[in-house]
Amino acid sequence: MARRKLQEINAGSMADIAFLLLIFFLVTTTMETLYGVARKLPPPPDPNQEKPIVKERNVLDILINRNDELMIEERPASYSEIKDEVVKHITNFGKDPNYSVSPEKAVINITHDRGTSYKAYLTVYNEILRAYNQVRNEEAMAKYGKPFDKLTKAQQEEIKKKYPQIVAEQTPKTL
Amino acid sequence: MKAQFKKKKADSTPTISTASLPDIVFMLLFFFMVATVLRDTTKLVQVQLPYADQVQKLEKKQLISNIYVGVPIEQYQKKFGTEPRIQLNDKFATINDIQPFILAERNARSEELRPLMITSIKADKDVSMGIITDIKEKLREVNALKINYAAKKGDISHNRE
Numbered sequence: 001m002a003r004r005k006l007q008e009i010n011a012g013s014m015a016d017i018a019f020l021l022l023i024f025f026l027v028t029t030t031m032e033t034l035y036g037v038a039r040k041l042p043p044p045p046d047p048n049q050e051k052p053i054v055k056e057r058n059v060l061d062i063l064i065n066r067n068d069e070l071m072i073e074e075r076p077a078s079y080s081e082i083k084d085e086v087v088k089h090i091t092n093f094g095k096d097p098n099y100s101v102s103p104e105k106a107v108i109n110i111t112h113d114r115g116t117s118y119k120a121y122l123t124v125y126n127e128i129l130r131a132y133n134q135v136r137n138e139e140a141m142a143k144y145g146k147p148f149d150k151l152t153k154a155q156q157e158e159i160k161k162k163y164p165q166i167v168a169e170q171t172p173k174t175l
Numbered sequence: 176m177k178a179q180f181k182k183k184k185a186d187s188t189p190t191i192s193t194a195s196l197p198d199i200v201f202m203l204l205f206f207f208m209v210a211t212v213l214r215d216t217t218k219l220v221q222v223q224l225p226y227a228d229q230v231q232k233l234e235k236k237q238l239i240s241n242i243y244v245g246v247p248i249e250q251y252q253k254k255f256g257t258e259p260r261i262q263l264n265d266k267f268a269t270i271n272d273i274q275p276f277i278l279a280e281r282n283a284r285s286e287e288l289r290p291l292m293i294t295s296i297k298a299d300k301d302v303s304m305g306i307i308t309d310i311k312e313k314l315r316e317v318n319a320l321k322i323n324y325a326a327k328k329g330d331i332s333h334n335r336e
Contacts, residue, residue, distance in 0.1 A: 012193065014196075014197035015193065015196040015197045015200055017197075018197050018200035018201050018204055019200055021204050022200055022203055022204045022207065025204060025207045025208055025211070026207060028213060028214055029207065029208075029211035029212060029213050029214060030211060030212060030213075030214045033232060033233075034232070034233040034239075034295070034325060035227075035230040035231070035232055035233065035325070035326055035327065035328045036230060036231065036233055036295060036323035036324055036325045036326055037227050037229060037230055037231075037323065037324045037326055038231050038293075038321075038322075038323050039322050039323065039324065040320055040321055040322075041311060041314060041315050041319075041320040041321075041322060042315070042320075043315070043318065043320060044315050044316055044318065079331070079335075112304050113304070114303060114304060114305030114308065115303050115304070115305065116303065116304040117300070117301055117302070117303060117304070118225060118298050118299070118300055118301070118302045118303070118304060118307055119225040119226075119300035119301065119334040120334075121304050121307070122225045122227055122300075122324055122326060122334070123225070123227075123331045123334050125324070126227040126228065126229050126326075126331055127331070129229035130228070130229050133229060171308070171312075172304060172305065172308055
């Protein structure tokens with residue numbers, strides 16, 4: 001039998017096939033990675049449960065009206081002040097009688113109007129989160145010499161327990 | 176003895192080998208398959224996310240249900256007006272459709288994933304909080320408590336522009 005020469009497969013169209021697949025994936029997919037501000041809603045209200053009584057000094061009231069204007073503790077304020085106010089409120093440890101007794105008891109209370117814009121609300125919420133992250137980070141640095149997100153789960157829990165994040169939101173009323 | 180080397184013909188232009196072209200294209204293809212995610216819904220509402228910097232990355236796509244809120248895109252404005260509307264899946268919805276939607280999303284996932292589910296609210300930066308509050312109230316009633324306000328990563332001062 002005569003030795004047949006090995007037939008080569010024509011790979012010329014391979015590129016076309018691959019291009020076709022490539023274009024399909026380019027069209028049907030998106031590149032964007034999703035980012036978001038996480039929030040845990042309180043469970044549905046239980047009619048039998050009594051309202052917890054919180055002392056006035058432990059509550060930091062933040063109010064946003066329908067024109068996106070701010071009030072912190074009944075005093076007009078700007079968005080850049082929120083973070084420092086919240087930090088001051090959490091880390092007061094009973095010194096100033098107008099701020100909280102201890103971080104565990106500190107409550108941030110957001111009240112907004114139905115006409116408040118979403119971006120204003122998210123900005124305020126973002127600032128409160130930033131304040132808590134800063135306080136937790138400082139605590140982590142002081143205690144373990146590492147930033148908060150580099151700690152182990154147990155260490156993070158410990159700091160979270162010391163500085164819990166209590167943010168209350170009121171059902172919006174017309175302001 | 177036969178000549179070992181053929182003499183190159185001087186005038187014929189050599190053809191470029193395209194044998195490695197499929198490999199290059201496949202490499203690109205794999206890159207895009209890994210780096211991108213499938214587009215799930217067509218948007219019927221205009222959503223310009225607000226900026227925030229204390230954000231987390233949303234990793235597990237299969238745990239997320241999306242609620243879009245915004246003004247309908249131009250071609251639907253005649254029919255649905257220019258007031259912000261809610262979009263669930265591929266349809267316009269009202270506030271009362273949210274609870275059935277969440278329950279359907281929950282049923283579509285296995286038992287052990289259900290407590291981990293996150294509802295992502297993708298709202299336009301200029302919608303009013305009234306509609307967002309209504310959504311949150313509905314989510315609370317069905318115990319979908321983990322929510323996430325979708326935002327663009329960036330300084331919050333961009334929000335005031």
